[in-house]
Structure formats: C-alpha cells, structure tokens
Amino acid sequence: MENPTIYDVSRLSGVSTATVSRAFSNPEQVREGTRRKVYEAAEVLRYSPNAIARAMARQRTDKIAYLICKKDATLLDEFYAAICEGIMGKAYRSDYQLLISNAEDWRVTVGTAQSKQIEGVILGGNAPAELVTELQSQKVAVVLVNHRLAGLELPCVISDEREGVRQAVTYLLSRGHRRIAMLAGRLQPYVAGARYNAFLEVMAEHGLRVDASGVKMCNPDVEQAAQAAAELLALPDRPTAILGANDVIAAGAIKAARRMGLRLPEDLAVVGFDDSSICTMLEPALTSVHIDCRRMGELCMERLKALLDGEEDIPRVTVVPTELKVRGSA
Amino acid sequence: MENPTIYDVSRLSGVSTATVSRAFSNPEQVREGTRRKVYEAAEVLRYSPNAIARAMARQRTDKIAYLICKKDATLLDEFYAAICEGIMGKAYRSDYQLLISNAEDWRVTVGTAQSKQIEGVILGGNAPAELVTELQSQKVAVVLVNHRLAGLELPCVISDEREGVRQAVTYLLSRGHRRIAMLAGRLQPYVAGARYNAFLEVMAEHGLRVDASGVKMCNPDVEQAAQAAAELLALPDRPTAILGANDVIAAGAIKAARRMGLRLPEDLAVVGFDDSSICTMLEPALTSVHIDCRRMGELCMERLKALLDGEEDIPRVTVVPTELKVRGSA
DNA sequence: TTAATTTATGAAACCGCTTACATTTTGACG
DNA sequence: CGTCAAAATGTAAGCGGTTTCATAAATTAA
Numbered sequence: 001m002e003n004p005t006i007y008d009v010s011r012l013s014g015v016s017t018a019t020v021s022r023a024f025s026n027p028e029q030v031r032e033g034t035r036r037k038v039y040e041a042a043e044v045l046r047y048s049p050n051a052i053a054r055a056m057a058r059q060r061t062d063k064i065a066y067l068i069c070k071k072d073a074t075l076l077d078e079f080y081a082a083i084c085e086g087i088m089g090k091a092y093r094s095d096y097q098l099l100i101s102n103a104e105d106w107r108v109t110v111g112t113a114q115s116k117q118i119e120g121v122i123l124g125g126n127a128p129a130e131l132v133t134e135l136q137s138q139k140v141a142v143v144l145v146n147h148r149l150a151g152l153e154l155p156c157v158i159s160d161e162r163e164g165v166r167q168a169v170t171y172l173l174s175r176g177h178r179r180i181a182m183l184a185g186r187l188q189p190y191v192a193g194a195r196y197n198a199f200l201e202v203m204a205e206h207g208l209r210v211d212a213s214g215v216k217m218c219n220p221d222v223e224q225a226a227q228a229a230a231e232l233l234a235l236p237d238r239p240t241a242i243l244g245a246n247d248v249i250a251a252g253a254i255k256a257a258r259r260m261g262l263r264l265p266e267d268l269a270v271v272g273f274d275d276s277s278i279c280t281m282l283e284p285a286l287t288s289v290h291i292d293c294r295r296m297g298e299l300c301m302e303r304l305k306a307l308l309d310g311e312e313d314i315p316r317v318t319v320v321p322t323e324l325k326v327r328g329s330a
Numbered sequence: 331m332e333n334p335t336i337y338d339v340s341r342l343s344g345v346s347t348a349t350v351s352r353a354f355s356n357p358e359q360v361r362e363g364t365r366r367k368v369y370e371a372a373e374v375l376r377y378s379p380n381a382i383a384r385a386m387a388r389q390r391t392d393k394i395a396y397l398i399c400k401k402d403a404t405l406l407d408e409f410y411a412a413i414c415e416g417i418m419g420k421a422y423r424s425d426y427q428l429l430i431s432n433a434e435d436w437r438v439t440v441g442t443a444q445s446k447q448i449e450g451v452i453l454g455g456n457a458p459a460e461l462v463t464e465l466q467s468q469k470v471a472v473v474l475v476n477h478r479l480a481g482l483e484l485p486c487v488i489s490d491e492r493e494g495v496r497q498a499v500t501y502l503l504s505r506g507h508r509r510i511a512m513l514a515g516r517l518q519p520y521v522a523g524a525r526y527n528a529f530l531e532v533m534a535e536h537g538l539r540v541d542a543s544g545v546k547m548c549n550p551d552v553e554q555a556a557q558a559a560a561e562l563l564a565l566p567d568r569p570t571a572i573l574g575a576n577d578v579i580a581a582g583a584i585k586a587a588r589r590m591g592l593r594l595p596e597d598l599a600v601v602g603f604d605d606s607s608i609c610t611m612l613e614p615a616l617t618s619v620h621i622d623c624r625r626m627g628e629l630c631m632e633r634l635k636a637l638l639d640g641e642e643d644i645p646r647v648t649v650v651p652t653e654l655k656v657r658g659s660a
Numbered sequence: 661t662t663a664a665t666t667t668a669t670g671a672a673a674c675c676g677c678t679t680a681c682a683t684t685t686t687g688a689c690g
Numbered sequence: 691c692g693t694c695a696a697a698a699t700g701t702a703a704g705c706g707g708t709t710t711c712a713t714a715a716a717t718t719a720a
Contacts, residue, residue, distance in 0.1 A: 003446075003706095005705090005706055005707080006706060006707060006708095007706080007707095015669075015670085016669065016670045016671075017670090017671095017706090017707080017708090018669070018670060018671080018672095018708080018709075019668080019669055019670075020707095021707065021708055021709085022668090022669090022708090022709095025707095025708080029667090029668075029669095030668070030669080031667085031668060031669090031716095034668080034669080048441075048444045048445055049445060049706085049707070050445060050446050050705090050706055050707065051442070051445035051446065051447045051707095052382060052385045052386050052391060052445075052446060052447060052705085052706080052707090053386055053675090053705070053706035053707035053708090054445075054706080054707055054708075055382045055675095055707090056382050056383055056386050056674095056675050056676070056677090056705085056706075056707070056708090057674080057675055057706080057707045057708040057709080058675085058707085058708065058709095059675070059708095061382060063429075073415075074415060074418075075405055075411040075412075075414050075415055075418075076408060076411050076412055076415060076607070078406060078408075081405040081406050081411050082405075082406055084405050084430075085403075085404065085405055085406060085432075088405075088430065088431060088432060089434070092431060092434075092438050097429055097431075097438075097442060097447075098429060098430055098431065099393075099427055099428060099429055099430075100414075100418065100428055100429075100430045101418060101422060101427075101428065102415075102418060104419070104422075108422050108427075111378075112381070112427060114378045115378055115379060115380060115381035115382075115384075116333075116380050116381065116382060117381045117382060117427075222610050222611050223610070248611065251611035252611075254613065255611075255613045258613045259613075277406070277578075277608075278607075278608050278611050280552050280553070281552050281578065281581035281582075281585075281608050281611075281612065282611065282612065283584065283585045283588045283589075333676095335675090335676055335677085336676060336677060336678095337676080345699075345700085346699065346700045346701075347676090347677080347678090347700090347701095348678080348679075348699070348700060348701080348702095349698080349699055349700075350677095351677065351678060351679085352678090352679095352698090352699090354677095355677095355678080359697090359698075359699095360698070360699080361686095361697085361698060361699090364698080364699080379676085379677070380675090380676055380677070381677095382675090382676080382677090383675070383676035383677040383678090383705090384676080384677055384678075385677090385705095386675085386676080386677070386678090386705050386706070386707090387676080387677045387678040387679080387704080387705055388677085388678065388679095388705090389678095389705070
C-alpha cells in the first residue's frame with residue numbers, strides 16, 4: 001500500500017470513512033468498540049491522516065508565521081531569536097506549526113498568506129504599515145512585537161522601554177552619578193527612539209539637563225560604539241556613567257574605557273540594555289536592563305491565538321516589565 | 331465574493347478552469363491573449379491560487395523543516411541561529427517555505443512529516459538515529475548538520491573541526507607556546523568530541539603529550555568555564571595558552587585570567603572556537619576559529635534540494651573549512 | 661414491550677486545484 | 691484551399707479528508 005488513505009482504513013475496519021474521520025478528529029463521537037477497530041486498522045496500514053487534505057476540507061491550516069522585519073542579522077540578533085523561542089514553545093503547545101522568514105522575504109510571506117496557507121503572522125521589528133494592512137486585507141491575524149504602528153487595529157507586545165530606562169538611570173543616580181551620558185542606537189526606529197526619549201525624560205525629572213555632549217548616536221556595532229564612547233570620555237567634563245541603548249553598544253563603551261585605562265566601575269559605570277548573553281561574559285559583567293523576550297514571544301502567541309479564536313476584547317498593547325540586573329560594571 | 335476560486339476566474343474570463351490553472355502555474359502553455367484575459371479576471375476578483383488545494387492536487391507542499399535537536403537554548407545558540415539564517419535564505423530563494431521547531435517538539439515534527447506536510451527536514455544538533463530512520467521511513471528527505479550518524483544513508487554538512495583545532499594549535503605553537511591546555515566542552519557529543527580528539531591528535535603530532543592537567547571538561551557556561559580555567563591556571567606548571575572548545579568557554583578563561591591579574595595575551599593566550607559575536611566584544615578581542623555557519627545552512631538546503639529533486643550522487647558528507655581569526659587575545 | 665429520545669453510523673457532496681486525455685484551433689505547407 | 695501536425699483549450703476524474711443530513715442502533719421512559 002503506497003500511501004494509505006482514509007478509504008483503506010474504512011475498508012479494512014468495516015466502517016465508513018466518516019466514522020474513521022471522526023475516530024481521528026472527534027474520538028468522543030464514536031463508540032469505544034468502533035474506535036478500537038479503526039485504530040487497529042490504521043495501525044496495520046500505518047495510516048496517519050493527511051494534513052493537507054484535512055486543511056483543505058476544514059479550511060484551516062494550523063500554521064502561523066513569524067516574520068522578522070529587519071535588515072541583516074535577524075535570528076542572529078538574540079532579541080529576535082529569544083522571541084522566536086517563546087513563540088515556538090507556545091505555538092507547538094497550541095497545535096500550531098511555525099513558519100519563519102525574514103524581511104528580505106516578506107513579499108514571499110505575503111504571498112504565502114494570500115495563498116491561504118497561514119492563519120496568522122507575528123511581525124517582529126519595523127514592520128511597514130503597508131505590510132500589515134495587506135496581511136489584514138487577506139484576513140490574516142496579525143500581532144506586532146517590539147514595534148508600534150499608529151492607527152492600525154492590532155495587538156502588539158512591547159517591553160517597557162521607559163520603565164527600563166528609568167530603572168537604569170535611577171540606579172545610577174542612587175550610586176551618586178550625576179553626569180550620565182547615553183549612547184543611543186540608530187537602526188531600530190521604535191525601540192531606539194523609545195529608549196532615547198525615556199532617557200531625556202527621566203533625566204529631566206531629576207532636574208538634570210542633557211545637552212549635546214551627553215548623548216551620542218551610534219550604530220549597534222562594538223567598534224563604532226567604542227569610538228563614540230571614546231569621544232564622550234574625552235570631554236573635559238567626562239561622564240561618570242554611560243547608558244548604552246543595548247548591550248553591544250555598552251560593550252563598546254567598556255572597550256573604550258579599558259583602552260583609556262579607566263577602571264570599571266570605579267572610574268566609569270556602564271549599563272547596557274537587553275541583558276543578552278554577552279553580559280555575563282564580559283569582565284566585569286555588564287549591568288543591564290533585562291527584557292523577557294521569551295515571554296514576549298509567548299504573549300505574542302497568546303494574542304494571536306485569541307485573535308484566531310475570535311475572542312473579543314483582546315488587549316491592544318501588552319507591556320512586558322523590565323528588570324535591572326545589577327552586575328559588576330555599575 | 332468571499333474567497334474567489336479558480337471557478338470564478340474561469341467564469342469571468344470565459345475560459346476553462348484548466349486554462350486558468352495553466353495560466354498560473356505554466357504560463358508558457360497558454361496563449362498570450364488568453365493569459366491576459368485570465369490575469370485580468372483574477373485581478374478584478376483579487377484571486378490568488380489556494381496553495382493548500384494546489385498541494386493536494388500536486389502532492390507536494392513546498393515546505394521543509396529545520397529541527398534543532400538540543401536541550402534548552404536552540405535558536406539562542408548563535409551557531410544554530412546562523413545555520414537557520416543560511417537555510418532560510420536559500421530555502422525561500424528555491425521556493426520552499428521553512429518550518430522550524432526544536433527538540434522538545436520533535437515528536438510533533440515527526441507527526442507533521444507523517445501527515446505529509448513536509449517534504450524534507452534538516453536536523454541540527456544531536457539528532458537521535460531513531461528520529462532519522464522514522465523520518466526516512468516516511469519518505470521525508472533528511473539532511474544532518476553538525477552531526478554524524480554511523481550507518482545511515484543521508485547527506486550531512488559539518489565544519490572541519492579537526493582542521494580548525496589544527497589552525498588554532500599550530501598558531502599557538504608558532505607563537506612559542508608549549509604548555510597549551512584545552513577546556514573541552516561536554517554537552518554536544520559530536521562537536522565536543524571531535525574538537526577534543528583533534529586537540530590530542532595535533533598535540534601528539536608535535537610531540538607534546540597532553541596529560542590530565544592539560545585538559546578539563548566543562549559545560550558551556552561562562553562561570554563554570556571560569557572556574558575550570560582557574561583550576562588549570564592554579565597548577566604549578568600553568569599553561570601559557572588555553573584553547574576553549576567554544577567562545578563561551580574561552581570567555582570564561584579570560585574571566586579567570588583577569589581575576590587572577592594575568593595579562594592577555596602576555597601572560598596567557600586564549601583561543602576560542604566558533605567566532606561568535608562575543609569575540610569582538612571582549613577586550614582584548616578573542617582570537618577564535620571561524621566557522622561559516624550561514625554557509626553550512628546554505629549547503630544543507632542545497633543538499634536537501636538535490637535530494638528532493640531526486641538527483642544522483644549527492645555527496646555524503648560536506649565539510650566546510652574553518653579559518654582562524656587572530657585577534658588580541660592570543 | 662413499545663414509543664420516544666438520544667446517540668452512533670453512513671451516504672454523498674464538497675473543499676479548490678491539477679492533469680491525463682479528448683477535442684478544437686492554429687498555422688505551415690503542398 | 692485542403693491536409694495535417696502542433697499548439698491551445700476543454701472535460702472530468704482525481705487528490706484525501708470533513709461534514710451535513712438522513713438513517714439505524716442503542717437507551718430511556720412509559
């Protein structure tokens with residue numbers, strides 16, 4: 001038998017295909033004895049239902065996609081990888097299968113959605129509004145992670161950037177720092193902007209003005225960050241603490257400090273953001289604002305599932321709390 | 331029109347469904363004018379072919395899966411994430427869609443394969459032989475990455491561990507080091523073993539015996555590695571160079587050195603393995619054996635495609651060369 | 661024991677596309 | 691202009707399930 005079908009099982013077990021079908025998808029609807037007969041026949045034939053045919057008949061595929069809208073490194077960015085792990089765990093536990101693709105291929109994903117293979121999409125990174133509306137017009141459920149789009153009706157899951165910055169800054173303040181500089185990131189509009197604005201805000205609350213010499217923009221690249229940090233540290237009134245917009249940038253700051261012979265945390269305190277795996281590898285270990293990315297991924301999946309289940313009153317934005325992990329660098 | 335089908339297009343354009351179908355999947359088979367009529371009708375109706383129905387009729391789904399057989403961190407492990415990116419790029423360019431899941435869910439993946447939704451699987455990490463045979467018995471194409479299984483007929487893609495170790499060791503030797511120790515990994519049987527054995531071999535080739543005090547096993551965890559390294563460095567005849575089985579372990583060694591007040595690379599040279607992103611973040615930057623994981627992923631996809639296309643003479647093992655990236659730590 | 665009701669099973673249509681085979685069109689050529 | 695091979699199109703039978711509705715069997719009530 002090349003590929004046993006439901007008909008083969010039906011014949012061998014002596015019941016109709018309808019009953020075989022039920023035995024597999026709604027066992028409680030078929031009587032014990034009948035069910036056993038069906039399972040036995042299936043066993044003998046090594047039958048297992050063809051999901052494609054099932055999808056066709058049921059008009060649902062049980063597949064969702066995680067699309068990372070980002071140039072270059074996508075999964076290599078720990079942030080997105082961790083979110084992915086969160087999604088993955090929850091998805092499989094909810095009997096959804098997970099497709100994955102990156103920005104480069106987003107047209108492909110739209111195509112996939114159009115062709116009704118995907119029920120929902122989780123968009124990571126800077127998803128263009130156009131993409132969202134296109135997906136929604138295909139009746140695909142959409143959830144946004146780590147990004148916000150004005151004027152669109154869809155759930156999004158974000159981390160509490162503002163609170164994270166507040167935690168970092170107040171900690172530094174509590175340690176007596178007053179000249180706190182920030183190395184802000186550039187490439188990820190939403191997150192970078194949120195962190196930067198929060199920094200200005202929190203500083204202002206404490207009556208500290210941040211002038212041009214207190215902030216530098218740089219790309220998330222160690223060497224570029226190191227250079228920017230070096231410039232900050234070369235100022236006459238150099239900062240005693242630096243907040244990096246993410247851990248890579250903070251690592252750059254540490255490099256710069258080392259090269260200038262500054263001791264950490266005595267001469268300079270450095271705080272990062274994201275609490276990625278590099279934090280503990282650095283010496284001294286990097287104090288960083290922890291973001292529970294895995295949890296964010298799980299929440300995305302929960303929201304998506306709610307959407308797919310047609311639930312009402314799904315929260316528009318879900319904010320995941322941050323936590324400052326104090327380590328040696330500050 | 332709720333969901334336009336090929337019939338709607340057929341009716342509106344005045345041609346048969348067969349022709350509509352051809353216009354979409356084999357355009358060269360339908361005359362210019364007819365084709366245009368079909369496309370116009372499709373446009374009007376906002377029709378796009380239903381991939382599920384197509385999969386059903388064609389008996390192929392154009393989907394493959396990447397299954398990471400590993401406890402805990404899967405995509406969070408840069409190694410696997412980079413492979414994934416490689417697969418992803420190539421897959422979408424070959425019109426395959428990529429499903430992803432991890433060890434925890436491998437039963438699920440087998441189920442998915444059984445239900446004929448997946449044409450091929452790329453297995454990363456320590457895939458159990460049982461899993462491979464089960465997949466193969468379902469007529470699913472299988473490719474192994476970064477692992478080898480004896481006695482099974484399937485292509486695998488691996489990096490040249492031995493050569494990588496040789497590059498690292500000969501470099502250290504060329505810098506005058508003789509007491510070279512290794513911090514070997516534990517958790518990833520194939521890779522860890524390969525690196526360890528290669529180390530013994532290369533050392534032996536140079537007439538250097540490695541005794542118990544020259545090797546320590548440890549888990550890929552910075553602190554554990556730091557502790558193991560500390561023990562090595564506390565020996566009366568302490569090593570002047572340490573080769574870490576991977577970058578995390580090497581980072582641990584650097585930590586230990588720092589804590590003991592040793593200078594790098596003067597007092598201790600450290601070399602890592604994998605050339606992950608942390609290398610450049612450390613100060614001094616970590617010399618490491620580069621593995622082109624992305625390329626490995628691409629090669630996996632190439633092999634898988636060859637398998638799916640029924641090609642003959644597909645290489646059993648594909649070895650990806652390594653390259654020593656010399657940086658400040660050695 | 662029989663009627664009424666509930667539960668289990670079966671027959672058959674349907675999901676939306678592909679494709680083998682039959683038929684019609686087209687265009688080259690004598 | 692008729693013939694014939696090649697190219698284009700159409701007809702209809704799948705692909706392998708699910709599900710509605712009708713029917714049969716089991717259970718409960720009377």
